[in-house]
Amino acid sequence: MTKKVKFSIYRYNPEKDAKPYFQDYEVEVGDHDKKLLNALVKIKDDNDESLSFRRSCREGVCGSDAMNINGRNGLACLTDIADLKQPITLAPIPGLPVIRDLIVDMTQFFHQYHSIKPYVIDDRPMPEHERLQSPEERKELDGVIECILCACCSTACPSFWWNPDKFLGPAALLHAYRFLADSRDQATNERLDNLNDPYRLFRCHTIMNCVDVCPKHLNPTRAISRIKETMLARNV
């Protein structure tokens, strides 16, 4: 059995269009097309091959199909069509420059991510075997390493909209915490120094949009508070 699903999708091709606009679609989906991404692929196959969006893993692992779904950021591949009010309104994740249709330029987002040095820093001589971590130490990283860098959180954060060049945003801050919390990392002081800035960390006003939208159910706000606690511990 097939079902009809109605869409209103943000379209913008900077080479042709003077302004972005919304285009209506109606697509037939089969019983196995449960997720929003299935319907989008159908639209591209059946209705309009010019519709552009990113996707890869189609199971919530790669983080490439983040979009604004009925006003809320999420991953198309993890969102059930049945849960959505129709017509389903799709727009690019807000606050980043649009390249085309639902595809945004993530340069700013990844720039902030790279600026926290997202790797373990340990300049001590290499041990003969690998650097070990106890199960308890490893447990500290639960709830932070699951992040797939989809940018749903940062692009839902008003502080990131106002200052995307200066405020790191929840995703990068979550990763900043991830490396502070890693028992193998030796650069705690440098990392904290790098975050001690009126913008990079402290533009977060605990609005918690990030927690609300994260498709992996992570809690960047908690990570941000932990960073502040760590700073407090260092300073008092």
Place this chain on the structure above:
Amino acid sequence: MVKLRKGLSAGHGFNAWLQQRVTAVVMLLSIILFVGLFALAGKVINSDITSWQQYFSYTIVRVVAQITVLAVILHAWIGVRDIVMDYVKCMYGRVILYTLIILWLLGSTIYSFYVLW
């Protein structure tokens, strides 16, 4: 103008955050203290001016009130500066706004000394 390299830290930010929290606690404590004081004295807050004057004839009341006012001023400064940092992009606009806010808060501080002592 020199383009600021991104990813660098200004080396402060934590202090403002801590001051904002500490002043908030001070404000909360003095609200509790003053409400308690008025309740203990068996008067309602909107009582006549002479009883107000009586309360404030005690040095300790004035000291607590002055500390509270200073906490409010510092708290307000950090909060308003936060708003300006969020929304005002132009550097000169910020400097002008900061100056006006500082002048206003400084005036309020001086006036609070004048009123209380």
